[in-house]
Amino acid sequence: MALKNISILLGASIPLAKIELLSAAVNDKHFAPQFFNSDEFMMVSNMVDLIIPRSDTPGALDALVNNYIDMMLSEWASSDTQKKYHLGVAKLNNAVKKEFSLNFNDCDRQQQINFLTSIDNYSDTNTDKNIQFFHDFKWFVISGYYTSKEGASMELNYDPMPGIYRGCLPYTKADKAWSA
């Protein structure tokens, strides 16, 4: 499956050390989603990439958070949650169509960013189901990414065996947060 509009395919400069990851993600086009159909999965993958893109560290797509979400929904989720996600993705796409007369996957990257940013900016108290769904989806991506090896131990610091607790150490902006 070709994933459209995804940063790893846009020729962004890629540090050498990350080449391996890139190929892993590209190779993973053979991943067969169990929960989403191919259009839905492409949309999910696009959103995953837009929410946490690659920078000097792997992004959520490098961490295969799209596959993770598909797996969680097919194996972990209750039927209520499954329904919510099928419906949520479809409704979100309908809202995009209304605004751009295009499917989410056919919009250009800027249109996609504008759309997601605008619904993200509404608060959850808004009764629009799309907003609540997107916030849930965003949290799914964030929690999936920062509990993945890439997010937890490459983007952030992971310390499996800290030893004695120290409560007051110097911190500068160059230091990363602990993932756990």
Next chain:
Amino acid sequence: MSTDFDAIVVGSGISGGWAIKELTERGLKVLLVERGPNTTHGQDYIGEGKAPWELPYHGSIPEDVLNQEYAIQQQCYALDDATKQFFVNDRKHPYITKKDKPFSWIRGYQLGGRSLLWYRQSYRWSEMDFKSNKQDGHGVDWPIRYKDIAPWYDHVEKFAGISGSKEGLEQLPDGQFLPPMEMNCVEIEVKKQIEQQFPDRTMIIGRCAHLTEPTKEHLELGRGQCQSRDQCERGCSFGAYFSTLSATLPAARRTNNLTILTDSIAHSIVYDEGTNKATGVRIINAKTNVRSQVNARIIFLCASTLGSTQIMLNSKSERFPNGIANSSGYLGLNLMDHIFESGANAEYPGFKDKYFKGRRPNGIYIPRYHNVTSKDNRFLRGFGFQGGGKRPSWKRAKTLKGIGLDLKEQLRHPGPWTFSLGGFGEMLPDERNRVWLDNKLKDKWGIPILNIECKLRENELEMLKVMAEDAKEMLEASGMKNVKTYNNSAPPGLAIHEMGTARMGHDPTTSVLNKYNQAHDIPNLFVTDGSCMSSSACQNPSLTYMALTARAAANAVEMLQEGRL
């Protein structure tokens, strides 16, 4: 296997662990009866040390399993995919509550019981706590005072390994402490502000059952130093926190006086009217349903508050038609827990250039200050606060706006320091809070299941209000921003400090146990878990169960040797 022992101990959690240690070390041949499966220290800690990405579903239990198998247990913070084997399956272990009076009975059925899962906070009670029932007339007078238990606190603290700071507080006596854990910068600042502005209040580092500096005694049992992983409930093969498996069980085993029966549900106590003694325990094999009986000279019930009470209620005879040792009729009454889920959270604007290292499995503690030196007219007794300062990482994203590189960059760094205070308050003994056996419904082993009826009343509800107000007041006084209070009034049971249903007292007509945790009615029957408690105080109770158990065991052995049992 011989079925004749000097002592039978039912239950292997914190109390049962202490009972087997003290009894075997004093030379008794002891049979430990545990309803759950065998658990091997280290080997059975299947989630230990695993990173989130190494766990199925990153550690999250599938939703259907969670809702169908762990409907109640899921309310406990410690339940996840890496710990679920240490929690009961609610579907297989039912109990009854009324719809408007929920009670959360959180349980772990395995060798080691809930000693694997506890939060490890360890505080002494003070003289004030043992006097309170007598002073305000709620419940019955405790048959012991602080001086009776103080040497036993010393005894259990040294062996268990309790980390803490000496403070000289009358309402929270100091103990035999290992070095305290460190406070972080915000905690040090908040402590300073609170103590300056509220002269009757103190903030201390939590006292907890972790080895910050193991002694020779700890090392000899194969225990080691705490590594600040904060995954204790998955089990710790360092044995750095106190549990039956890390400490009391290996101590009992090395005496060669211990025999263990796992997968063995205690159905009831056998009573012999001729001698007025408890002569044995009827057992059902949890897997095969085969019934048997084991006999001993003395019996220690340590099956947890409601577990022991259920066994006693189910032990019926001509003399005790309403449960063994229940001539008073008080067995099952006065169920208590601690009240919590009321407090406040806030952000601290400073210390942006400071961070921490490690996941300290402990917080701070503000000992009780209401009704200590002066009387508060709003409620009786009091509460303490637990909490602490943190610098949240990516999990704060739940409330962050934005997507893309900006969001990622923001989350690369820790957020502002936050501080939380949550109260833990005393619940008054009240006969209306009670448990009884159902006369129809039985579990899959044919044991009548428990009805539980328990609710918070006026004094508790008033205290919960004040907890949130006080927390707000202290956080604001400490320079915090964005102070938010909460008062969610958790269902009773969820503090997992349930106690009181076979209380101690002077008077055999109003209490079940005497000052040595010995049944008033039957001299060779002892109950030393939370069911013995005459009041709840507001401190986490496990340390007191340890001390009472060790004291009762020493006394029982003495009585046995003197031929008085």
